[in-house]
Amino acid sequence: MSEFDVIILGGGPGGYIAAERLGHAGQKVLLVEAVALGGTCLNVGCIPTKTLLNAAKTFHHAQHGAQYGVDGGSVSFDWERMQTWKAEVVGKLVAGVGVTQKRAGVTVINGHGTLMGPGRVSVNGETHTSRHVILATGSEPVMPPIPGTGGNPHLVDSTGLLALEAVPERLTVIGGGVIGVEFASLFSMLGTHVTVIEMLPEIVPFMDAGIAPMLREALTGIDFRLGCRVTGLDGGTVAFTTAEGAAETIDGDVVLMAVGRRPVVRGWGAEDTGLEFSDRGIVVDDRLRTNLPNVWAIGDVTGRSLLAHTAYRMGEVAAANILHPEAHRRGETMRWNTVPWAVYSNPEAAGVGMTEQQATQAGHTTLSATVPGYMSGRFVAENGFRAPGGAKVIVDADTLQVLGIHVLGSYAAEMIWGACAVLETELDLHDLRQVVIPHPTVSELIREAAWAIKA
Template sequence: MTDFDVIILGGGPGGYIAAERLGHAGKKVLLIEEVALGGTCLNVGCIPTKTLLNAAKTYEHAVHGAPFGVVAGDVTVDWTKMQEWKAEVVSKLVAGVGATEKKAGVTVVDGRGIFNGPGSVSVGDKTYSGDHVILATGSVPVMPPIPGTEDNPALVDSTGMLAVESIPERLTVIGGGVIGLEFASLFATLGSRVTVVEMLPEIAPFMDSQIAGQLRGALKGIDFKLGCKVTSLDGGTVNYTTADGTETSVDSDVVLMAVGRRPAVQGWGAQESGLEHSRAGIVVDDRMRTNLPNVWAVGDVTGRSLLAHAAYRMGEIAAANIIDGEAHRRGEVMRWNTVPWAVYSIPEVAGIGLSEDAARAEGREVITHTVPGYMSGRFVAENGFRAPGAAKIVIDARSRQVLGLTVLGAYAAEMIWGASVVLETELDIFDLRQIVFPHPTVSELIREAAWAIDA
């Protein structure tokens, strides 16, 4: 007889949501977490960065409120207070996750779990057995082997950047992806002189190139060095080669390495157990099954989508299929093309599905249209006529099915879920036009784009 119905290795978004769903379904669940419930997202990722970004937006609104009739006095930033607020938010939310797991009847064990193979996980000198095992070990920051990165006190990763003692006067960010852009936007808003060194010709390569260019132009106070390759670090000096081969450098007080994250597949038994995996992650099917019987994997460790909300859905799918072996017939499978993304910079941007670039790369014939933010009355009322904002829609030229949508500007991340429903249900442009949007809302930009496109 096994100790548990399900053992979950990792208490991040994918792991703890799976535990909760299974617990409420009556399963006996063990959740093992080495550091803190909530994983990277809650402790040193999504939540703390958004807490600080909101503080930065509050500061920006106070400084630039005059056009709206709000004139503030001597507005200053108290970094220590911001850090205290961040810590309070994280602490209470972590406690909330613990309370949720307890309510679901989940047993939580602190410690480093080692996967021994199907049905067996050890923590220290104790071994637990389970009918099923869900692997949710997450991801870790990438630190490329660039000369000067080892033992460099000026160099930090995203975790270290959240804990800097003061706002750096000069910050260099290596990498123009999601993490790099959010931190660059945060500290530029708070007054740092920020340089972003990006190897590719444009920031955010996953994003529609037209919108990416608009976002780059909207990010105030950031000097972008595109098409540049970092060759070495010397303390806070970042040496790089430009697109035309010129060798140059930029001096910084802090250097943030933000070239991405990689699945954590080392040090917990993946190699020894016969689990099919690579540096790209654990191989799973659309039900989150691995090659080993009754062993599942969810979240960043799969390498399929390194996003917390994707991990949530993966955890729910694994749980549903463990609870009911026929759940996949009811649609409990992962549809990777309907996972939205968001960059919480100032301004923010979000999208889903295929960008125009990606669609054309697949050989699709598409029709696109972009509308500016001032097409929304609420957007103008809250941001002004010149504020950066846009909505771009991509449809199939033959079927008129909606393939993708990208939104730039205030509330972008809050409205993109609606586009998720459009893609999940495979609506065409005529279906989308029948949806009633509340007025006045920024989400009406989606409606404006739908009606403006030549369909």
């Protein structure tokens, strides 16, 4: 039996960042990972997806460079080399996580961890004790019980799609959320005929109602079937009913199930310890405490926000509260309204805070403005006047406090952090208008939108 200050179950973004912060603070930490350090995000999620997306975007830009005076001639892509590059990137980053843990003095064990109760964890048959336990068991793809899904060789989840040996001629994507849209964009840029079947009336349902259709229309080469419910699969044939109730089918070489992810709340002891949880995740407060003493939960397993950067912050918040249990500093609680989202399609989209619809539902009277991408000189220089893009700023009509900022177009995911800072520091419209933004940058669209509000 070994004793530690903190044991962490799960070596994904939340788990490894918490281990690093605690280790550097002098805590004796055990990090338990069943598969590979980095978790889903680094191994079969964020990083490999963005690696392939960048390659596809490079190919796409090379094909369409003539309008900028650049003729790439006969351009081709090599899927096998793209996969090799993806593996190189993932391998080096996973190794880097291992190095950071070693530098922080963290003990890493590869194996299946089981929570035996507060302060007790079993790994590979050996029991370890600690003052605190952090649960970071992550999430997994949802595979709904649709007829024809079981044992279907044409059906893959996101992990399976990343491992394809060849680019399919036809891809059917079930689900128009972030995962579905990103993969649809990736393969459409490589020449695949892509169809996205989405049950709701619009893609990426958490996006602002004014931005989501702009993104969908910008994703050229993809056939979106909205308001449709999948009824069954027969190999690569997907049967569904349309919004009007008609029965239709679509044939594909590969079918991606991308209807979301769910927290992994079973299989590691949660059922036997009195932990409060449901299929939606482990119940936590804003300091990431569970109902069990000195047991914390972070990342996807909480079901609060299934995003790697949320897990990072949750890991830091849990670590801060473990290190300073009596302190109540602002940095030791989660502020969910300042967590951004991003879609890394072509074009990108990102946002933080409320949509206008959410703000209205929350009781705000709102003022807002949306400006097109061509109001940024750099955007035009790099994309042209007709390229889709823009920014939207939403404020409370009475206080002028900024409630939400949403961006569509090149660099959206890179610039949204500035919008996060606006919400973190609770700036109002007058404050935002005074922020000096470099010119020429696409980020200036946020400033343009702020000045376009009639206030």
